[in-house]
Amino acid sequence: MKKKITVIGGGTGTFVVLSGLKKLSSIDLGVVVAMTDSGGSTGKLRDQLGVLPPGDLRQCLVALSDAPILWRKLFLYRFENGDLKGHNFGNIFIAALEKICQSYDQVVETAAYVLQTEGEVIPVTLQRLHLVAEFESGKKITGEGLIDENVNETSRIKRVYLQPSGKANPKAIERIINSDFIIIGPGDLYTSIIPVLLVEGISQAILQTKAKIIYILNLMTKAGQTTEYTASDHLIDLEKYLKRKIDIILVNNGSISKKIIDTYRRHRETVVIDDLGEKDGYQIIREDLVDNREIEKNQVDIVYRSILRHDGGKLARVLEKIFYDQISQDLIQTRP
Amino acid sequence: MKKKITVIGGGTGTFVVLSGLKKLSSIDLGVVVAMTDSGGSTGKLRDQLGVLPPGDLRQCLVALSDAPILWRKLFLYRFENGDLKGHNFGNIFIAALEKICQSYDQVVETAAYVLQTEGEVIPVTLQRLHLVAEFESGKKITGEGLIDENVNETSRIKRVYLQPSGKANPKAIERIINSDFIIIGPGDLYTSIIPVLLVEGISQAILQTKAKIIYILNLMTKAGQTTEYTASDHLIDLEKYLKRKIDIILVNNGSISKKIIDTYRRHRETVVIDDLGEKDGYQIIREDLVDNREIEKNQVDIVYRSILRHDGGKLARVLEKIFYDQISQDLIQTRP
Numbered sequence: 001m002k003k004k005i006t007v008i009g010g011g012t013g014t015f016v017v018l019s020g021l022k023k024l025s026s027i028d029l030g031v032v033v034a035m036t037d038s039g040g041s042t043g044k045l046r047d048q049l050g051v052l053p054p055g056d057l058r059q060c061l062v063a064l065s066d067a068p069i070l071w072r073k074l075f076l077y078r079f080e081n082g083d084l085k086g087h088n089f090g091n092i093f094i095a096a097l098e099k100i101c102q103s104y105d106q107v108v109e110t111a112a113y114v115l116q117t118e119g120e121v122i123p124v125t126l127q128r129l130h131l132v133a134e135f136e137s138g139k140k141i142t143g144e145g146l147i148d149e150n151v152n153e154t155s156r157i158k159r160v161y162l163q164p165s166g167k168a169n170p171k172a173i174e175r176i177i178n179s180d181f182i183i184i185g186p187g188d189l190y191t192s193i194i195p196v197l198l199v200e201g202i203s204q205a206i207l208q209t210k211a212k213i214i215y216i217l218n219l220m221t222k223a224g225q226t227t228e229y230t231a232s233d234h235l236i237d238l239e240k241y242l243k244r245k246i247d248i249i250l251v252n253n254g255s256i257s258k259k260i261i262d263t264y265r266r267h268r269e270t271v272v273i274d275d276l277g278e279k280d281g282y283q284i285i286r287e288d289l290v291d292n293r294e295i296e297k298n299q300v301d302i303v304y305r306s307i308l309r310h311d312g313g314k315l316a317r318v319l320e321k322i323f324y325d326q327i328s329q330d331l332i333q334t335r336p
Numbered sequence: 337m338k339k340k341i342t343v344i345g346g347g348t349g350t351f352v353v354l355s356g357l358k359k360l361s362s363i364d365l366g367v368v369v370a371m372t373d374s375g376g377s378t379g380k381l382r383d384q385l386g387v388l389p390p391g392d393l394r395q396c397l398v399a400l401s402d403a404p405i406l407w408r409k410l411f412l413y414r415f416e417n418g419d420l421k422g423h424n425f426g427n428i429f430i431a432a433l434e435k436i437c438q439s440y441d442q443v444v445e446t447a448a449y450v451l452q453t454e455g456e457v458i459p460v461t462l463q464r465l466h467l468v469a470e471f472e473s474g475k476k477i478t479g480e481g482l483i484d485e486n487v488n489e490t491s492r493i494k495r496v497y498l499q500p501s502g503k504a505n506p507k508a509i510e511r512i513i514n515s516d517f518i519i520i521g522p523g524d525l526y527t528s529i530i531p532v533l534l535v536e537g538i539s540q541a542i543l544q545t546k547a548k549i550i551y552i553l554n555l556m557t558k559a560g561q562t563t564e565y566t567a568s569d570h571l572i573d574l575e576k577y578l579k580r581k582i583d584i585i586l587v588n589n590g591s592i593s594k595k596i597i598d599t600y601r602r603h604r605e606t607v608v609i610d611d612l613g614e615k616d617g618y619q620i621i622r623e624d625l626v627d628n629r630e631i632e633k634n635q636v637d638i639v640y641r642s643i644l645r646h647d648g649g650k651l652a653r654v655l656e657k658i659f660y661d662q663i664s665q666d667l668i669q670t671r672p
Contacts (some may be wrong), residue, residue, distance in 0.1 A: 048418020082384020
């Protein structure tokens with residue numbers, strides 16, 4: 001029986017994890033996708049056409065695509081001029097499908113068909129909702145896009161919630177409950193990961209599942225959102241919304257070049273300090289998880305923040321070992 | 337051996353003919369598509385992105401599509417709001433493909449693959465060019481879109497030409513030379529049909545081919561382009577650019593409702609008068625060819641001019657008989 005692995009998220013980090021895990025043949029891979037993005041092309045399509053946010057969904061569908069490279073390139077293609085300037089073709093494709101399909105399931109199925117996507121891609125909710133962040137200063141920001149752009153914030157986020165509160169897609173609940181492992185991160189804590197956990201029914205499903213929860217810690221802090229956060233800070237905030245304890249934490253111990261660190265520093269972002277030690281009750285795995293290759297253009301949306309990424313292949317190798325160890329343990333336990 | 341049938345054109349008329357002929361299983365069907373459109377969504381994409389005009393190509397690919405209705409609907413879907421307002425999804429799809437494909441052949445193949453298009457769809461040229469019309473008044477208009485919109489013109493078109501003069505796609509030449517029948521029309525004489533004939537190499541191929549040429553006469557005149565044209569006027573202008581004689585003319589003799597005639601009259605367009613009699617050297621077939629059904633939304637772009645159309649099924653039945661008669665004649669001739 002294949003282990004059921006469910007990734008939670010939606011941004012570039014999720015793209016990397018999925019791209020890595022896709023190559024493992026012995027797992028049943030799926031992803032529960034955040035549906036609160038409101039920035040860029042996605043935000044415009046939401047506002048102008050009244051569609052659900054297509055961006056994160058598109059990235060996950062492409063990450064798990066087995067189609068020829070042309071199709072993946074097409075779905076990641078961004079127009080550079082005219083009326084379509086800044087819009088991503090994949091987003092337009094999904095938006096047009098939503099306009100003519102009977103259901104959002106049909107939208108996902110149709111996009112998955114043309115991309116030959118292997119694995120289950122599940123929007124966490126099919127309701128139109130926005131993320132709201134309340135800061136300790138009392139400031140309140142509505143919209144994931146605006147929260148993402150609020151990089152000069154000095155106050156910490158006090159809490160985030162959804163407006164209106166959304167009900168989870170039953171498929172997401174079912175998948176989480178029946179998973180063997182749930183993988184959270186890497187990704188922006190407050191705008192890629194917690195928005196999934198906030199959807200009504202998700203944290204209950206996470207409480208209910210027998211799955212082990214693996215958290216892949218971010219490499220860098222995110223200005224205005226996790227400014228100066230250490231590893232422990234990430235963990236505390238995440239578990240607050242997760243409403244249960246994480247089991248396994250993957251921490252990078254590979255070196256990051258000074259040049260990259262300097263680039264991030266100019267944006268007030270720094271390496272996440274590993275202050276976890278040998279924290280009780282957690283399995284902490286420290287490995288070199290950094291991607292040192294040149295970033296291929298068109299493979300993901302390139303912004304400065306993406307110049308440093310986890311290596312999908314390295315992540316997959318570490319994760320595969322975790323899955324394998326579990327299978328061994330299962331075998332020992334079921335031995336008469 | 338299947339008869340090789342090649343349709344020439346690109347507008348709604350071509351869509352109807354192709355949709356009808358598609359149902360005949362015993363023919364090898366293809367279309368040579370006009371590449372001079374510069375109006376609407378197509379025109380904007382040309383101007384803003386520097387792509388070849390996708391509109392006529394898209395309509396032909398959809399007409400010959402065997403894909404589930406969803407795909408055909410998707411390719412004909414027109415956005416109604418925001419940045420994408422007025423743009424047709426199929427046009428955006430073809431434009432994005434052109435941006436990432438190695439060749440335009442690959443663009444057509446990829447779109448044909450997803451639409452499961454049966455039959456050869458050939459852009460008449462792969463060069464970027466515009467149609468220019470010179471009127472008897474001395475007025476000159478550049479751009480098919482503008483010529484189309486020039487509905488208040490009282491002067492006749494003196495000549496049309498391409499700027500720059502374009503070379504034909506070798507596939508178009510090959511297909512025309514090897515065809516058994518070439519079907520021209522229905523469609524706007526000066527903005528859908530003659531633009532194909534103007535491309536360098538096409539009229540030479542038509543002179544060279546053994547194919548019989550069938551002309552499907554338009555039902556109505558087109559204001560500013562064929563104002564008050566009779567059937568003979570259409571024939572004279574067409575043969576001038578075709579540089580050879582037409583063999584068979586299909587003329588509608590089915591009745592057109594007064595309500596529809598009145599609608600067209602408000603736009604100074606009238607029923608094309610059949611003044612052909614029993615014209616020497618032509619086989620003239622008069623049949624009821626009018627579509628009396630309700631027009632299904634989304635099936636083609638609906639403008640007032642499309643409320644009256646040829647019936648694809650009726651056309652196909654008449655054409656099938658012509659093809660069959662030819663097969664019988666061939667058999668008689670090859671009998672020892």
